[in-house]
Amino acid sequence: MSLIVVGTMAFDAIETPFGKSGQTVGGSATYLAWSATNFVDTVNQVSVIGYDFPQEELEALAKRGVRFDGVERKTGEKSFFWAGRYHLDMNTRDTLDTQLNVLASFDPKIPDSYQGAEFLMLGNLMPSLQMSVIRQMKKRPKLIVLDTMNFWMDTAMSDLEAVLKEVDVLMVNDSEARQLSGQYSLVKAARQIRNMGPKFLVIKKGEHGALLFHEDQVFFAPALPLEDVFDPTGAGDTFAGGFIGHLAATRDISFENMKTAIIKGSALASFCVEKFGTHRMKEITRHDIEERMRQFVQLVNFDIQLTR
Amino acid sequence: MSLIVVGTMAFDAIETPFGKSGQTVGGSATYLAWSATNFVDTVNQVSVIGYDFPQEELEALAKRGVRFDGVERKTGEKSFFWAGRYHLDMNTRDTLDTQLNVLASFDPKIPDSYQGAEFLMLGNLMPSLQMSVIRQMKKRPKLIVLDTMNFWMDTAMSDLEAVLKEVDVLMVNDSEARQLSGQYSLVKAARQIRNMGPKFLVIKKGEHGALLFHEDQVFFAPALPLEDVFDPTGAGDTFAGGFIGHLAATRDISFENMKTAIIKGSALASFCVEKFGTHRMKEITRHDIEERMRQFVQLVNFDIQLTR
Numbered sequence: 001m002s003l004i005v006v007g008t009m010a011f012d013a014i015e016t017p018f019g020k021s022g023q024t025v026g027g028s029a030t031y032l033a034w035s036a037t038n039f040v041d042t043v044n045q046v047s048v049i050g051y052d053f054p055q056e057e058l059e060a061l062a063k064r065g066v067r068f069d070g071v072e073r074k075t076g077e078k079s080f081f082w083a084g085r086y087h088l089d090m091n092t093r094d095t096l097d098t099q100l101n102v103l104a105s106f107d108p109k110i111p112d113s114y115q116g117a118e119f120l121m122l123g124n125l126m127p128s129l130q131m132s133v134i135r136q137m138k139k140r141p142k143l144i145v146l147d148t149m150n151f152w153m154d155t156a157m158s159d160l161e162a163v164l165k166e167v168d169v170l171m172v173n174d175s176e177a178r179q180l181s182g183q184y185s186l187v188k189a190a191r192q193i194r195n196m197g198p199k200f201l202v203i204k205k206g207e208h209g210a211l212l213f214h215e216d217q218v219f220f221a222p223a224l225p226l227e228d229v230f231d232p233t234g235a236g237d238t239f240a241g242g243f244i245g246h247l248a249a250t251r252d253i254s255f256e257n258m259k260t261a262i263i264k265g266s267a268l269a270s271f272c273v274e275k276f277g278t279h280r281m282k283e284i285t286r287h288d289i290e291e292r293m294r295q296f297v298q299l300v301n302f303d304i305q306l307t308r
Numbered sequence: 309m310s311l312i313v314v315g316t317m318a319f320d321a322i323e324t325p326f327g328k329s330g331q332t333v334g335g336s337a338t339y340l341a342w343s344a345t346n347f348v349d350t351v352n353q354v355s356v357i358g359y360d361f362p363q364e365e366l367e368a369l370a371k372r373g374v375r376f377d378g379v380e381r382k383t384g385e386k387s388f389f390w391a392g393r394y395h396l397d398m399n400t401r402d403t404l405d406t407q408l409n410v411l412a413s414f415d416p417k418i419p420d421s422y423q424g425a426e427f428l429m430l431g432n433l434m435p436s437l438q439m440s441v442i443r444q445m446k447k448r449p450k451l452i453v454l455d456t457m458n459f460w461m462d463t464a465m466s467d468l469e470a471v472l473k474e475v476d477v478l479m480v481n482d483s484e485a486r487q488l489s490g491q492y493s494l495v496k497a498a499r500q501i502r503n504m505g506p507k508f509l510v511i512k513k514g515e516h517g518a519l520l521f522h523e524d525q526v527f528f529a530p531a532l533p534l535e536d537v538f539d540p541t542g543a544g545d546t547f548a549g550g551f552i553g554h555l556a557a558t559r560d561i562s563f564e565n566m567k568t569a570i571i572k573g574s575a576l577a578s579f580c581v582e583k584f585g586t587h588r589m590k591e592i593t594r595h596d597i598e599e600r601m602r603q604f605v606q607l608v609n610f611d612i613q614l615t616r
Contacts, residue, residue, distance in 0.1 A: 296612075
C-alpha cells in the first residue's frame, strides 16, 4: 500500500466574499497528504520548500505518517506563494500574485527509500517534471494518477501529451476536459482523452460533483450540498488525496472500487471547503468522515423497480 | 389518479449552434402532457391556443389520453410564439422574439369535468393565473406543483408570494432559487423558500442534475451524461411532466416516491433534448424509458461498507 505523492508545499493568501486568509499553508502535495493519510499509514512525499515553510506543519504531517525523504528544503529561498480572490459564485477566481521562488528550479528526486511504491499521485506540476518522476521509478507503479490544469495545455501541450501516455488516471475539471479534447460534450471529451493514454478519466465539476469514465462505463458522484462554502482552495487536491488514499489502502484498482474512492474523495473535499487552508483537514476524525459518507448514501440512494 | 396540467401550448423557433428548428410546436403544457402520458392514462389539459395550432398535434395528444375540455381555442388570434437562440454551452439563451397573441388575454377555466382531480401541475405562467386555477378547484388537490421563473420574481413578486403559500412543491432552477431567497447557498435557499409555503422544493440544474429538499432531507439526481444535447427547450417541462405523472400514477406523495419521480422526470428530460421540439417525445417507447432508468441506476449506484 505504499504511496508516493508529488506536488507543491506552499503558501497561499486567499480572499473570498467572506474574508481574507492572510498567509496560510497550502500547496497540492500538502492537501494530498492531509487527505490521503485518513486512509493510509504512510505517504512518501516529494516536494520542495523554502526556509520559511513552518516546522509545525511538517511535524503535524509527520505524525500522520508523512515521510519527507523526497522533500528538498532550499535554505536560501522562499516557498512557492500564490494569492487569489474568489468571486461570489466561489467557482471562478482571479490570481492576484504568483511567486515561484523554490519552484522555479524544482527538480523532483525519488529517493531509493521510495522505490517499489505501488501507487503514484502526480499533483498538478509542469508536465516535464511529472514525466521525470515516472522515469525515475525503477518499477512501474500499479497505478499512476495525474492531475493537471489548463495552464499546461496553453504552455506545454506536447510535454503534457507525452506524460498522458504514461498514466492510468487523469483528473481535470470540466472546462479543462473540454479544452484538452476540443469537445464540448463531456461524453465525447472522455472518449477522446482516453485515446490520449489514460484508461480512466475523472472530471471534477466542483459543487456539481464528479464523473468517472472507463471504457463504456460512467459513474457520477454529487458534491454534498453545503450550508456554506468558505474557501474552495485545495478541494480538488483533497478529493484526489482521498481517491488515491482509498485505492492505495485497499490495493484494488477495479472500476467498482474507484467509485468508492470517488465518494471518499468527495466526502473529504466537502470538509476542506469549510475553513481556510488546511485547518478543517486537521480537525476531522474517522467518525466525521464516516458520518459524511452516510450523508452521501442518503443523498443519492433511491429504489426503483425495473422490470427484467 | 386524475391529473390537471395548466400551461401554454404554443410555437417556438429555436436556434442552436447545431441548427434552426423553424416554427415548431412547443409550450409548457405541451411538453408536460407528452411526458406525463408515459405514466397516466388521462391528462386534463388547461391552456389556450389560436387558430393556427396544428390539429394533428391535438389529435396525437388526444390519442395518448389528453383531454381538451379546458383548452380554449381563440379562432381570431394566433398562438403564443417564442423565438430564442442558445449559446454554445446550451445552458444560456437569448430571447429573439416573444409574441403573446392568445396568451395576452388568457383566463384559464377549470371545466366541471376536471373537478375532483387529485394532482394539479401549474406550468410556468403569470402567478395570478396560477392562483386563479387553485381558487377554482372546489376540493383542494392532494398535491399542487408549481413551476415559475425569474421573470415573475422581477415583475409580479407579491402575486408569486401569494400563490407560493398555496402549493406543495415548487420547481425552479438554481439561479431562480437564489434570486427568490436572496441566498447563494442552495441549502440555505431551500430552507428560506420552504418557509414561504412549499413543503417540497425541486431545484433543476440542467446538465448538473436536480435536487429535492424536504424538511431536513435532501436527494440529488444527476442528469444523464449525453453524447449530444441538441435542443434543451422544454427539458424542464418534460422533467416536471415525468415527475407529476409518476406521482399521479402511483398516488403516493412520500419523499421516497418523489425520489423515484425525480429519476423518472430526469430520464424523460434526457430524451427531450435529443431533437428539436417535441419530436423525440413522440418516438420513445416504454422500453426506451426503462432502458434509460437502468442507465441512471448504473450511473449513481455504489456500494460502501459503513460501520454502524
